[in-house]
Amino acid sequence: MSDIYHLDNVTKTYMVGKVPVDALAGLTLTIRKGEFAALQGPSGSGKSTLLNVVGLIEKPTTGSVQFRGQDVTQANEGRLTDLRQECIGFIFQNFNLIPVLSALENVEYTLYLEQRYTQAEVRERAKVAIKSVGLERFAAHRPAELSGGQRQRVAIARALVKDPQIIIADEPTANLDSKTASQILDLMKHLNSELHTTILVATHDQAIADMAGRIIKIKDGRIDEG
Numbered sequence: 001m002s003d004i005y006h007l008d009n010v011t012k013t014y015m016v017g018k019v020p021v022d023a024l025a026g027l028t029l030t031i032r033k034g035e036f037a038a039l040q041g042p043s044g045s046g047k048s049t050l051l052n053v054v055g056l057i058e059k060p061t062t063g064s065v066q067f068r069g070q071d072v073t074q075a076n077e078g079r080l081t082d083l084r085q086e087c088i089g090f091i092f093q094n095f096n097l098i099p100v101l102s103a104l105e106n107v108e109y110t111l112y113l114e115q116r117y118t119q120a121e122v123r124e125r126a127k128v129a130i131k132s133v134g135l136e137r138f139a140a141h142r143p144a145e146l147s148g149g150q151r152q153r154v155a156i157a158r159a160l161v162k163d164p165q166i167i168i169a170d171e172p173t174a175n176l177d178s179k180t181a182s183q184i185l186d187l188m189k190h191l192n193s194e195l196h197t198t199i200l201v202a203t204h205d206q207a208i209a210d211m212a213g214r215i216i217k218i219k220d221g222r223i224d225e226g
């Protein structure tokens, strides 16, 4: 397995008024291709901040981020947007679906942004993704017409339709009952084992941690060695 990410001594400091808050405080981490890693740590320890840095949504205050062997720390916004759209799938706790679009259209939309496929290809790929999460009967439903678990499955379809190199998930099962959560887990496990998608998931859910090949503990913005 080769490395997909290397973060070196990353800090992220937010200013809250005049008070600096160190969300990440010198964090060094390597993530290998194909790995299924669970990120655990107390509330406020920096998990979501780390996911945003790995997802190229936030730039570190200091330190460096290498993605696929390239230093992206100083990359401009356009380049970061391209990398995000081509390579990274996000799954959020609150799903982040577009309310006026149907399930299928939500999945299509992310491919339109990428501008890589024709309209017919977009539709076909989105249909396959919706089917793979077991939602073909609900393709025309808007998010408000779906259950929480179904919404999360739309979010997963949206993440996987791009065939991303990494899926980053922030508490993906936090709003779901245990049965639905376990279906979502099975889906993620399938993506990892069949498609070799790298998965990094922040979670308080012990079932996810038990399933992950690696547990990364974080405390006060640093790797907790233990």
Ligand SMILES: Nc1ncnc2c1ncn2[C@@H]1O[C@H](COP(=O)(O)OP(=O)(O)OP(=O)(O)O)[C@@H](O)[C@H]1O
Pocket: 014, 015, 016, 021, 022, 023, 041, 042, 043, 044, 045, 046, 047, 048, 049, 050
């Ligand atoms: N945009 C922001 N502005 C100011 N402070 C922030 C911001 N985002 C995060 N923080 C602070 O950074 C620290 C880390 O927050 P983060 O959201 O990464 O924690 P977390 O581990 O994801 O917590 P939780 O388990 O509650 O989701 C916290 O002290 C938080 O208050």
Ligand SMILES: [Mg+2]
Pocket: 047, 048, 049, 170
């Ligand atoms: Mg968080």
